[in-house]
Amino acid sequence: MVNAPANLAERIAERALGEGFAACGFASAGEDPLRAGRLEQWLGEGHHGSMEWMAARAAERRSPQGLWPAAKSVIALGMSYAPAHDPLALEGSPDHARISVYAQGRDYHDVVKKRLKALARWLVAEVPGAEVKVFVDTAPVMEKPLGEAAGIGWQGKHTNMVSPTHGSWLFLGAIYTTLELASAAPHRDQCGSCRACLDACPTDAFPAPYRLDARRCISYLTIEHKGPVDEEFRAALGNRIYGCDDCLAVCPWNKFASAAQAMKEFLPRAELVAPRLEELLALDDAGFRALFSGSPIKRIGRDRFIRNCLYAAGNSGNAALIAQVGALTADPDPVVADAARWALGRLRSDP
Structure with missing residues (x-):
């Protein structure tokens, strides 16, 4: 040794x-x-x-x-x-898609x-x-x-x-x-009585503090989950198309974080800060790969990405998307087609 x-x-x-x-x-x-x-x-x-x-x-x-x-x-x-920006800023902008902060650079x-x-x-x-x-x-x-x-x-x-x-x-x-290095003392838990992160979760993915049920987590559903998202969660996705920052963004300890300490490589690309759903829904495989070259988003592939965008479209209430969504009901990928039918139904029934 x-x-x-x-x-x-x-x-x-x-x-x-x-x-x-x-x-x-x-x-x-x-x-x-x-x-x-x-x-x-x-x-x-x-x-x-x-x-x-x-x-x-x-x-x-x-x-x-x-x-x-x-x-x-x-x-x-x-x-x-x-x-440097508020990760929840697009919460009230249904025509724009929300991409998790970590994936914007x-x-x-x-x-x-x-x-x-x-x-x-x-x-x-x-x-x-x-x-x-x-x-x-x-x-x-x-x-x-x-x-x-x-x-x-x-x-x-x-x-x-x-x-x-x-x-x-x-x-x-x-x-x-293989080196023997002196271990530090484990960090003390400083959450106290705060439950801001638990209350912020749109899908109740925390069965208890310090426990996550990934099956209900929007990050899991939009990134790891490969098939159709269960209908009980689709409305809760809102306009989140890749990941979710809600539980992270509301943490009171963030007041001590400084964007100046972040690596320049993680600065958000302008086109990913507030992308419009209509532009994302138009992406074919080549366009998807080009847009997300060098991005972690690329690994989920065009089909899963468009599935997520269609759920967001269905939640947008924007009737101007009906034709674009309707065309995707004939998509070769059955999961995309299913998401398009769901979104079309939502848009047509929206008062």
């Missing part, structure tokens, strides 16, 4: 800031029975919906050492994407992973013989509980990371290493 220099943790944290990370902490790579138990309960209740990969690799997800037995420590990192997977790799390369150069692996939301890693264990924030009642200095606007990444 390679021994870590006494001040290495401080130097890692300083280097992380230089790479654009806003938060850095350290945790053990060993299994935490409480963390593992919560994962088992969540999966056992079926709250992961159709995200089969969560259950398929649960043994690896339980702890860092479950994924990589040689790991000794976790370097947990957060990168700010605090918005560059794909965070690419941005965060590039910086993680740079930090990992520096670490290996500083401590020859050290081994590292980097992760950002594409492997069986519980970034949020690990971030809490590493002291960079706590999991709020909406189950997302909350930072006392960056609010709810942090992209998370992790570096596993």
Whole structure:
């Protein structure tokens, strides 16, 4: 085993800031029975919906050492994407589509992973013989509980990371290493009696504080869910076509977050801040790919995206969309056609 220099943790944290990370902490790579138990309960209740990969690799997800037995420590990192504009500003603009703040700029997977790799390369150069692996939301890693264990924030009642200095606007990444680094004290929960995030959810996706039923979550329904969205949720989607910021945006801790701390790569593209539904509904596959090149939205594909736009159209009350929606009832994709029929029915029956 390679021994870590006494001040290495401080130097890692300083280097992380230089790479654009806003938060850095350290945790053990060993299994935490409480963390593992919560994962088992969540999966056992079926709250992961159709995200089969969560259950398929649960043994690896339980702890860092479950994924990589040689790991000794976790370097947990957060990168700010605090918005300069109000994420809820389009709530009363049904002719415009709402895209989650995190998806209005560059794909965070690419941005965060590039910086993680740079930090990992520096670490290996500083401590020859050290081994590292980097992760950002594409492997069986519980970034949020690990971030809490590493002291960079706590999991709020909406189950997302909350930072006392960056609010709810942090992209998370992790570096596993064979180095023994002193663990931080887990961050204290500072939600108190506040339940703003729970009350803000349009679909009641929180069966209890700190518990999320993904099957009812708009982010899950618009991004991960592949088939038709259950009719009980379609009206609640409103004009949200990709993700949902409601529970994040109302967090009181956001008052300490500053858009100046966000990476420039996450600045919103002008065409994604308030896109008009009529323009999005006109996208074919090539147009969709061109518009969302370099965006996380691209991964859901044109059909699922148009499905979401049609639900928004049905909720808009805008009769001017009837012809455009009607044409999509003949779409080759049956889920798109189903969404178009539902939207057409809503628009024609709207007084």
